[in-house]
Amino acid sequence: MADGTAGIDSEKRKLSGYVYSTDRAILNGAKVTCDEFETLTLADGYYTFDELPTGMLEVSVNLKGYQSKSKKVTIKDNEHTIQNFILNKAQGTSSIKGNIRDSETNEPILNKGTVILILPISNKYKPIDANGYYEFDNLPAGTYTLSTSIPEYDDSDIVLTLLDGESKLHDFLCKKNREVEPAWG
């Protein structure tokens, strides 16, 4: 996976490459922009542009949860330019934390279930601890969806926006699920 110019081929003014993370995760669905063009990476992390304008262009990659990256590439007639990207996981100073409680009793739900922070490639998971507490830290600023997954309770979702350095408290009040489901067979 070397960067550079692959040489002359039949595809004119082409730019392509792969996008991975530093821990070798394949970053599919990353937004790649070049000039006024935009595409997404495929399941194997590959992206491609055809028939770009010639000259020096900036190509950049954005994916939530990862640090964006830009590089300059030179696009020439009858050349296929390859530009790969390896993105670092985004780190920040913001955090979300809180308690998980039963909505009827207001009692903490202890040591049971998970809080999931939705991200594009790998979600983050926090098992609810012995105090009914969860915390996600070192998050960059942004908007996040969190969801609870607790046996015998309905899922509960929240969308939160964090500023740089902000620490937000969100307590989940979870409803006991209402299922009356017999075992089958």
Add this chain to the structure above:
Amino acid sequence: MDRRNFIKIAGAASIASLALKDIIGKSIPTANASDLTSTKYENYKIGQRVPTICPYCAGGCGLIVTTLQGKIIEVEGDPNHPINQGATCSKAAAALQLYTSDRRILYPMKRTNPLKGKDEDPQWQQISWDEAYSTISNKVKDALTGVPYKHGSNYYYNGKDNPISWLGSSYWNNEECYLARKLISLLGSNNVEHQARKCHASTVAALGSTFGFGAMTNHVIDAKNSKCFLIMSNPAESHTMEFKWVQEAVDNGATVIVLDPRFTRTAAKAHIYSRYRSGSEAAIFLCIIRYVIYEKHERLDETFLVTRTNAHYKTDGEGPLADWMTNTESIFGKLKALVNRYTPDEVERISGIPKAKFLLVADTFSGNKPSNIYYSMGTTQHSNATQAIRAHAILQLLLGNMGKPGGGVNALRGISNVQGSTDMNLLSHLLMGYRAPPVTMEELKRYQMWKNTDPEKRGGVTNGTTYPWASLSEAETLSKVIEYRTDARLFPTWNSLEYHWGVYVGTWPGIDPDNEPVVCDLPVVKGNPIVQLFRAIGDGKIKVLLCNGENPAVSVANVNMVRDALSSEHLFTVVNEIFETETAIYADILLPGTVQIERSGSITNTGRWIQWRWKAVEPLGEECKPELAYLTELYQNIRSTLKAANIKLPSEKYEDENSVQIKRTVGTKELENNPETTWPSSFLPLTLGTDTVDAEAIAEAVYMETAAKSIIVGGVNLPQAAANVLYKTGYDPDNYPEVGGNLSKRRDITPADSDDEKYGYYKNWAFSWMLNQRVLYNPDETNPGLSSFFVWFAMDSDTWLGIDKAAIWSKKLYNPTKPITNPFYHAMPLHSEPVESPDPALAAEYPTMWDDRFPVEKGSSADYPYVLTTNRLTEHMQAGSMTRNLPWLVELHPEMFVEISSELASIIGVTDGSYVMVKTARKPAGIRVIASITDRMKPVTVNGKTVHQAAMPWHWGFKGLSTGPSANELTMDAVDVSAQIPETKTCLCNIQKA
């Protein structure tokens, strides 16, 4: 067969008898290589005959494939098969095209268009299987990165949180379904679903909680023993060969009653027909129950009720009551009071069935025993479907029609192996053989004690805390009957899976389970059922979808939501298919599967017959990979990638972090917690890169794993040898050496005894669960297997009644915190209106059971005044993935349409053949389809008002030879809250001139 003959056969009422006399089992080829150049007839005469089972509906019809030099010469009905006796429906008659189609997917491909959507061309690019496995394995690894395996001090994966999901397939063989459940479980996920959720989930929930098992109680041929049928289905079109046995009963004097919103081909054969409003099925059956109790008391089978139901007890278990018939506190008394409101007048008001017609139906059905209920999607796909089917079951118990030839509650299941795929539990809430996965740490600790109680057999420790209620009497003493009964069902299966899956389940070291960490390699907690699964995909909780032989982009209610979820830019989707389906359009990787005659394995028909289908030819393309080979290699590759990334089983993580080695011992044999030692089968472990992957050998080995009668391990006979308790004794080499021990291969039509000959059990043909019983709960059957009901009507420790009392009142469906208008309040069925009711007054009077547990788009009768229901056609199969790619079938039914009455057509102002827009709250813009104006549809009078109904086939989608809008763009995705099956069969719509 050529096109002309096909059309002729298909047009002849879909039932054709092909005159073949001399085929018994597999014949020996007599041809030379040069023979293939002769005429087709000459090739046919000298070709090899290989028996197989039809890939379409669940009737289990036999087909004969004739091949010569690896080429298929003909596919036709098997004249020796007891179910179809050589006849086929039009789909099977066109099966040749399925196998030889030039539209088949022939090699693995990846999409190169990053945009996903209905109108996006994937721009497929051919890749190798190695590249496909590599990409899949890496995406699974990425998704599983960070998934917690440690919860407090306990080590396990939460099966619902897991971002890997699996769909399908009822078109796969049992061994493939089993191995798929094994694979997804070994990844720690219970996010696994398939077609069964959408067709008969409510059947399984209703019959399981009433009788013990959720399957068709009798079997296909048994219809000939019935004196009367109440058919809430259209088997003449959707289960054609099964209907042949209904016709045989008619020839012997039986009466057929058909209730259906449409006048169907089945209705055309009925002695009594009435249309009704879709969604009122429970009310209809409650009214028949009322009729029997109040008007025809003498038709109640009192002996049966006393010996085989809980009718004569109180709901708290007190009893038996001598005065149960008149005691208002008895379960029978409560039922009697509950159904009293469902008078013929009231049911006319709810359903639209005229009172006089209803009384004729009720009198005929209850007065001609044994009588038989046939039903399918028209009953099962409602928000109160479990309750409606419970009413079917209760009626049959009252009449004593259960456990007898000719009686029963007979669910007509839809796909060739949907019974088997359900048994193998490709479902989010079950693990194997209808045994649930672990849910709580407490039960896992009890499981360890259970193992410790008999350490030699169970592989536990030798001196640890043992199971505190090792017998029923001990459990009764300790008031732990519920736990005892639950444990007795679950633990042997978990124990069997520990052995067959190479995993560890329990606590470690196991000496003091109450104070030790749980270490469990089985996924804990049930996963997401189908609608919630796609909501979880859309929400980003699920990252990988492995979809196999299933087409959710057409088949799931409110398919708009499904297609949006499949378009999620961060979802990685793999589709394994034979044709490029609507779902495949959204795939990142598309893999070439094989058709059923290109591989071997067993399938289970709607009547629980487990039949083997033999491989007849090699896969069409060199890259088309038999599903068992795909599954084997897929997991081998994933496991290798995960291990390299240090993503392992919880027990392996425990070992790493605590510097111990977890072992368990059975007899003299030490077992590893390493699924590589049992993959793909404990009988045939294969090493990646070393061993040859032979799908045929794997099929045999996995069959043995699921069905073994006994297994000796370390000198000890395992307590439950079969991984699937329902299939146990299906592999018995000691007693059935002539078929290598594989009873599903038996093809002997000789009656086992005089009863077999009289009733048509065919007990020497194949095998049926459980223990080869053909009519479930039949105490008079030779070698009856399950002769009695074994439900627990009340699970409180002081109300245990034993194992043979069917549940008229079912504690499993009891929740007294619900409103009095809700069936759960009574633990007995009531009528509840659909989520979208055409009559607000009825909706207020009989509130829907839907509890808004997730948001759905609902329309009002003011905006959407007509009732929309869906149906199937003979010529097409389910979501059309196969049949809409076959020219002969497409020619017979080329285009999507909606059936409406002439009365409704007049209101709308359209003529037959013109286009209309059909709109619902899920798709306010509507879909454009041809209007078929027909007398098959007529309005009904509901609560004094005229209600118009429209019907649409649900086979169409945007890919294939024949394309069209999907009915499921319109249907309702609210679900039955007991079974999670969507209310596909009833919603409100508007229809306007296009």
